[in-house]
Amino acid sequence: MxxxxxxxxxxxxxxxxxxxxxxxxxxxxxxxxxxxxxxxxxxxxxxxxxxxxxxxxxxxxxxxxxxxxxxxxxxxxxxxxxxxxxxxxxxEYLPKMMDEDEVRAVVQEKIAAMGASGPQDMGKVMGPIMGQLKGKADGGLVSKVVKEELNK
Structure with missing residues (x-):
């Protein structure tokens, strides 16, 4: 259905x-x-x-x-x-959303694969990640995690 x-x-x-x-x-x-x-x-x-x-x-x-x-x-x-x-x-009708730890794992993997090194790469990283996580994770959470990971 x-x-x-x-x-x-x-x-x-x-x-x-x-x-x-x-x-x-x-x-x-x-x-x-x-x-x-x-x-x-x-x-x-x-x-x-x-x-x-x-x-x-x-x-x-x-x-x-x-x-x-x-x-x-x-x-x-x-x-x-x-x-x-x-x-x-x-x-009730939305699929289960990913939690922060699951999002962080995907973000870390994508950053490593793309070779992103700092906050200047935020735009380069966000597009592919949002494409991958669309409908699975909240965009605000993804953005927060990407910022945190790129600022390490």
Whole structure:
């Protein structure tokens, strides 16, 4: 079952269960996926691949994380809690992300293979690493680890 199909199936289940929070989040995700499908169409019908659907979910999760930070800085715990709830629902559909140690191992391997020697090589290293880790690790974490490794 594709990721999109799973979300649509869970949307129906949430409607039947009258789970308003889950329903709101899944409807939002469905709309974002439809927008992506329309943008991807080039004269014909286009179904989202799981990779494209994952991209949509990762973008939605990133938006929720940024909102949580903003609401917490603004002392709006009620709104932050709502965003955390939505983020938890979105994360159920995302693949398991790599932790910092796993990312560090990949970064060290790539830096050694490319012969990068310092902070000036950050751009040269980030492109290939992000290509390799897309959908598997958070971009902010990857950037932090690459900076730390290049500054050693």
């Amino acid at each position: 594709s990721l999109k199909a799973k979300i649509l199936e869970d949307l129906k289940t949430a409607m039947k269960a009258k789970d308003q929070d889950r329903l709101r989040v899944l409807r939002s995700l469905k709309a974002k996926m439809q927008e992506k499908e329309i943008a991807e169409r080039k004269g014909g019908e286009a179904e989202l691949t799981d990779a494209q659907a994952t991209d949509v979910l990762m973008k939605a999760a990133k938006q929720r994380k940024e909102s949580i930070t903003q609401f917490e800085e603004g002392d709006r715990a009620d709104l932050a809690d709502n965003e955390k709830l939505e983020l938890a629902i979105i994360e």
